[in-house]
Amino acid sequence: MAVSDGGGAGPGLPDNRPIIEVENLTVTFGAIRAVRGVSFTVRSGECVAIVGESGSGKSVTARTLFGLPGSGATVDATTLRINGRDALTLREKQWRAVRARLGYVLQDALVSLxxxxxxxxxxxxxxxxxxxxxxxxxxxxxxxxxxxxxxxxxxxxxxxxxxxxxxxxxxxxxxxxxxxxxPDLLVADEPTTALDVSVQAQILRLLAERRREGTALLLISHDLAVVATLADRVLVMKDGVFVEDGPVAQVLEAPSHPYTRALLAAIPGAQSKGKWLSLPTGSAQADPVPAPSTPGPGEVVIEARGLVKRYGTRIAVNDVSFQLRAGQTLGLVGESGSGKTTIGRLVLGLLTPDHGEALVDGVAWSRMSGRRRREVRRHIQVVHQDPLSSFDPRFDVRQILDEALLVGGVPRAQRRARAVELLEQVGLDETMLHRRPARLSGGQRQRLAIARALAPGPRVLVCDEPVSSLDVSVQAQVLDLLVRLQRETGLAYLFISHHLGVIYHMSDEVVVLNDGRVVESGEVGQVFTAPRAEYTRELLAAIPTIRVPAGAGIGGSHAEFPQEATS
Amino acid sequence: MTQPTSLLRHQVARSALLRQRPGQVIAAVVLSMIVLAAIVPGLFTDGLPYEADPLATLQPPSLTHPFGTDANGRDVFTRVVYGARHSLLAGLGAVALAVTVGTLLGLIAGLGGRIADEIIMRLVDVTMSLPNLLLAMLVLTLAGPGALNSIYAIAIYIAPGYARLVRVQTMVIRRSEYVQAATALGLRRARVVLAHIVPNAFVPLLVLATIEVGTALVAAASLSFLGLGARPPAPEWGAMLAAGRDYFSVAWWTAVFPGLAITFTVLAITVVGGALQRRLEGLDGPEGGN
Incomplete structure (x- = not known):
């Protein structure tokens, strides 16, 4: 077929013919049944989204459509038709002809190219x-x-x-x-997960354009908000089966399955503020978080005064000032390269600013002696984005906590008992003590990182993208844990994230950063609902949002991104 | 010959290793026999290495002398068994010394600032630019031949490579997130270095060193063969090989059996060391991903 412009079917002429017809698809890897009898159809000009968390089988389903389910996989189905061809009996050579009419976009372009x-x-x-x-x-x-x-x-x-x-x-x-x-069908597996919001919006717009031209889209994502902007139909996948299947509006506004409801409730943002993200079992409504026992912000624990940090000729942080009070959460939000992580390291005293000062309890790091610095470090701890690489690979859980308790001045004899207490405080238990972090799940690792940060008895936690690598429901649990710990202990958080929803959910005050500068700062509701800076407005407009029954999403009630009608 | 069989059974009972990796199991068994011979040679032979029978010189292998006898009428099997200690000690000693010196130099270079780094690394460059055996012979010419001196000589040419490895490891680990996390936790610098940097820099070296014991053993044997290491009549495999060389056309067994001993020992060490390396890397595997 000659291709010069537009599409083979002719631009703007979706003929509604089915591209993918799947009935009762099962994919097994030995004893593991990754996909257990799913059925769906994707027509040209239609966007179908499969939503699920890691291990739900969504990517295996997508790969099976390319004849690439993975090594050792057994594929079985009543019907598996691609472009009208029966794909169950295809040989490798014939698969190539089928794949020529399909396109595959993966999450990480750097490793895919x-x-x-x-x-x-x-x-x-x-x-x-x-x-x-x-x-x-x-x-x-x-x-x-x-x-x-x-x-x-x-x-x-x-x-x-x-x-x-x-x-x-x-x-x-x-x-x-x-x-x-x-291609007649474009499969996009988490196409925007690794991207900043404004770039994400551009990519989503691009995909929507392809669909308008008649290409069928199969979108694989864990992010319901992304799905909401693009999909016509949503399939919610859990443990290899579709628990929910329907038009996007119906699934998002009137979800019938508890899992879908839990997923929706777990999305942090304006609608979730002041509530727990994890739903109590059997409930359709999230419970409100109880008010803190000590109302009102406490004294200033962390202060940044005109911080400047240069790397060569590049200015990573340019004149940044803010204050963090006890019991409060200050959100630092910005896209990659905005200087948020550098600010975190300046506040932790791990970097020395070129100008300005980072103060802890009113004393600048630069004025402290080596002994005093170590003393102060106890009070300001950090939780990293990638907890695994922040643990010594030779250490098991007990050794990790033991070392942190040593810093906290806990006598050796009491450390084991205290370690168990810490594990219980973060929702882990004693049985984990002798495991290595590499053998823990992503959520457990982040809980362990939080336990370690709590061990020396800090007053401030710097959380640097603490949930960015986690699934939505695990993210919800970790965020709930942080909120609960703050209510119980009056900790102050410096919360660094590129995710505006997470920042809105967690923060009392927010600092918006762009190219190392403070674009805007203030009370979180005010900044997010009535942004004064142009950059903040653009950032907020770029977020894909879901129209939830309870009310508005972030920054208003738009359920679409700019200049692009979704349905 | 019942011993290896029972050892094998034991291994099989413990795991299915034999079926999956028979080479590793055999190598492990051979190596443990050699180590056992080095520790308690009396288990394998009733004779003594210096015991000569002037009436039975250059006897071919037989039931009483399984490896034959040499020009002085000494039992070659007994000498090979007793030689295990000499050869293993030379290999282990040289590597242990090299690991110690190399680690110290690497750590100083990696953590001690630019001047220390420059001095040590230029010294390392110079040493590594000389051919290994030539350097060892140079040292032995200056210090005089002997078993102990040959250990020093071998260590001197192995250590610089270790210093380089440890230095690079140290620099990578120093910037790693877990060292930063340990610093942010508020640990003393000394503890960060001793509890986190040193052990993690040391692990890859340890694996490399295990395999290098075999290389060092060959080097020690080579030096003895050249008359610079352990001297006759010591039952050292290299020295026995050198002595057997003169009789090779009439009594092949005087050279072949010490030679085979060297070959099998090195092979066993390499296979076991490689398995150890793979196992350690397998353990480190999941860290890379999520």
């Missing part, structure tokens, strides 16, 4: 391989594709290597290569 190949060559490959185009016309088509996915200066970009592009551009290049042969 060949690091040693220029972007242009990567996109040209499917065109050459499937012989859809005369050889001499390929380079022009590559540039055309890059332009179509909104890559600026496509000529220059085509000559670059993947590592030279930003995350957003890489993801676009990957989409360009996926749509190169004008």
């Amino acid at each position: 060949d690091p040693l190949r220029r972007v242009g060559a990567e996109i040209a490959e499917p065109l050459r391989l499937h012989g859809v185009l005369a050889r001499d016309r390929v380079p022009a088509r590559v540039i055309e594709l890059l332009r179509a996915v909104g890559v600026p200066e496509p000529q220059a970009r085509a000559a670059q290597f993947p590592h030279e592009l930003s995350g957003g551009l890489r993801q676009r290049a990957l989409i360009a290569s996926a749509i190169a042969c004008d």
Whole structure:
């Protein structure tokens, strides 16, 4: 089929024919049944989303459509038709012809693109391989594709290597290569998970455009908000089965399955503020968080005064000031490269500012002696994004906590009992003591990291993207844990995140950062509902939001992103 | 010959290792026999290594002398058994010394600031630019031949490579998140270095060193063969090989059996060391992902 522009079916003419027909699909790996009898259909011009958490079987389902379920997999189905062809009996050679009509966009563009190949060559490959185009016309088509996915200066970009592009551009290049042969179906597996919100909005818009042109979309995601902006139909997957299946509005506004309700309640944001994120079993409504025992903010524990940090000629942090009071949460929000992590490290006294001061209890780090610094470190602890790499790989849970308790001055004889107490405080138990962190789940690791941070008896926790690598429901549990600990102990949090919903849910006050500068700061509700700075407005507008029955999402009640009607 | 069989059974009973990796099990059994011979040679032979029978020189292998006898009428099997201690000690000694010196130099270079780093690393560069055996021979010419001096000589050329490895490891680990986390926790610098940096920098070296015991053992045997290490009549495999060389055309067994002993020991050490390495890396595996 010759491809010059638009699509084979003709742009704007969705003919509604089924691209994917799956009935009773089962995929097993030995004794493990990853997918257990799912059925769905995807028609051209339609976007179907499969939503689920890690291990739910959503990615295996998607890969099976490409004949790539994984090694050792057994695929079984009543019907598995792709583009009208029975895919159950296909041999490898025939699969290639089927795949030529499908496009696959993966989460991490950096690992999906060949690091040693220029972007242009990567996109040209499917065109050459499937012989859809005369050889001499390929380079022009590559540039055309890059332009179509909104890559600026496509000529220059085509000559670059993947590592030279930003995350957003890489993801676009990957989409360009996926749509190169004008596929009938585009499968996008977590296409925006690794991206900043504004880039995410652009990618979602791009995918919506493809759908309007008649391409069928199968979207795989754990993020219901992303799904809400794009999908016509939502399939909620759990333990290899669809627990819920319906039009997007119905699933999000009137979910019938408790799991869907729990997933919806677990989304942090304006609607969740002041409530627990994890639903009590059997309930459809989240409980409110009890008010703190000591009302009103306490004394200032952390202060930043005109912090400046340069790396070479680049200014990572530029004149940043804020105050954090006892029992309060201050959110630092910004996209990658905005300087939030650097600020965290300055506040922790791990970096020395070029100008300005970071003060703990009114004393600047620069004025403290080495002994005093160690003393102060006890009171200001940190929880990292990637807990595993923050633990010594040789240490087990007991050793990790033991060391933290040593810092806290707990006598050796009491440490074991105290370690068990700490584990229980974060929802773990004694049986974990002799495990290594590598053998714990992501949520358990983050709980352990919190337990370690609590061990020396701190008054401040710096939480640097503490939930960014977790599933929605695990994220909900960890955030609930942090809220509960704050209510119980009056801890102050400096909460660093790129996720505006998480920041809104957790913070009392917020500092919005862009390129190392404070764009806006103030009480969180005010900043998020009535932003004064243009940048904040753009950031908020870029968030995909869900219209929830209880009321408004973040920044108003829009259930779409700008300039793009969703349904 | 009942001993290896029963050892094998024991291994099989404990795990299915034999079926999965028969080479590793055999190597482990061979190595434990050699170690046992080094510790209690009397278990394997009633004879003594210096006991000569002038009436039975250069006897071919037989029931009374399974490996034959040498030019002085000494039982080659007995000498090979007793030689295990010499050879293993030389290999282990050289590597242990090299690990100690290399680790210290690497740590000083990695943690001690730029000047210390420059001095140590340039010294390492110079040492590593000389051919290994040439360097060892140079040392032995200056210090005089002997078993102990050959251990020093071998350690001197192994240590610089270890210093490099430890230095790089130290620099990587110093910037790792868990060292930063330990610092942020409020631990003393000394504890961060001793409890986190040193052990983690040391683990990869330990694995490398296990395999290198075999190489050092060959080096020690080579030096003895050249007359620079352990001297005859010591039952050292390299020295026995050198002595057997003169009779090779009439009594092949005087050279072949010490040679085989070296080969099997090195092979066993390499296989066991490799298995150890894979196991340690397997343990480290899940850290990379999530």
